[in-house]
Amino acid sequence: MNKKAIYAIIICAILAGANGLLIKSMTSLTTGTIAWFRTATPILILIPFLIKDGELHFKGNNKKMLLASLINAARMYLYLLAYIYTSIGNTVVLFYTYPIFVTAIEAIFFRQKIERKQVLLLFLAFIGIVITYIGKPFSFQSKDFIGMFAAVGAAVGYAITVVLFKAENERYSKNQMIFYQNIVGAIVFIPFLTSLPNATLPDLGMGVFYGFLIGIVVFKLFFFGLKQLSAATATTLMYLEVVSAILLGHFVLDETITWNIIVGGILIVASSYFISRMNKKAHRKELDEAAV
Numbered sequence: 001m002n003k004k005a006i007y008a009i010i011i012c013a014i015l016a017g018a019n020g021l022l023i024k025s026m027t028s029l030t031t032g033t034i035a036w037f038r039t040a041t042p043i044l045i046l047i048p049f050l051i052k053d054g055e056l057h058f059k060g061n062n063k064k065m066l067l068a069s070l071i072n073a074a075r076m077y078l079y080l081l082a083y084i085y086t087s088i089g090n091t092v093v094l095f096y097t098y099p100i101f102v103t104a105i106e107a108i109f110f111r112q113k114i115e116r117k118q119v120l121l122l123f124l125a126f127i128g129i130v131i132t133y134i135g136k137p138f139s140f141q142s143k144d145f146i147g148m149f150a151a152v153g154a155a156v157g158y159a160i161t162v163v164l165f166k167a168e169n170e171r172y173s174k175n176q177m178i179f180y181q182n183i184v185g186a187i188v189f190i191p192f193l194t195s196l197p198n199a200t201l202p203d204l205g206m207g208v209f210y211g212f213l214i215g216i217v218v219f220k221l222f223f224f225g226l227k228q229l230s231a232a233t234a235t236t237l238m239y240l241e242v243v244s245a246i247l248l249g250h251f252v253l254d255e256t257i258t259w260n261i262i263v264g265g266i267l268i269v270a271s272s273y274f275i276s277r278m279n280k281k282a283h284r285k286e287l288d289e290a291a292v
Contacts, residue, residue: 012221017244020088032192039185041211060171068164073185075157086147088249101159128267
């Protein structure tokens, strides 16, 4: 097994875990402005490379990709909102319910078979969400409630984009996929730039750095590792993001690691991990049967 690929995924997970720290540090920027930097920076960096490689001519289902990009923009806004309103631990744990929602979407809308084990895992994940929210007020007047509600919404949005992008993955290069993930957001978040005069110079610099680090570096590291590792190994290592995010929030921002975050997080992450493994095995079986 390639050690460089393993290290690349581990570094990728740790950097992704720093998402919350970077978002919370940009206090003079609005949520929409941060979202613009997150989506526009990768676009501006990638365009010269797409032109150089002759990849500005897209040959797949562009309407579906634009729809996925629009949903991703909404997901991005909810994701940022979650980090701003609640703790890093709450956000990252709840966001990692997205594999559960991928399974639910594929079962409901694409009539894919769902096994009893998957139903049990879906139930365990739901219990994990409930446990994570224990002790917090159930009201939109609560910042924690807004943030955690946004985190679950972001997980649902991400699950939808995973399903849509996966269907077109073979028709686009990696750079084209990153381009489509961000292009609609880079346009729809432009109105939020009216708040830039109120932003500090360090936060503007952090916005560019954030867009580059999370939008380009993290994806490139993941794709590098994925080339030499199995998808199962790569995605398993990416669960280190949850651990790194919670630890960074605790040691840097002095966020409390409560029992319900630990217990709820274990249930959610374990359910997501096992359901992802089952989905990959089912997909591999379908490919093997199609090849016969």
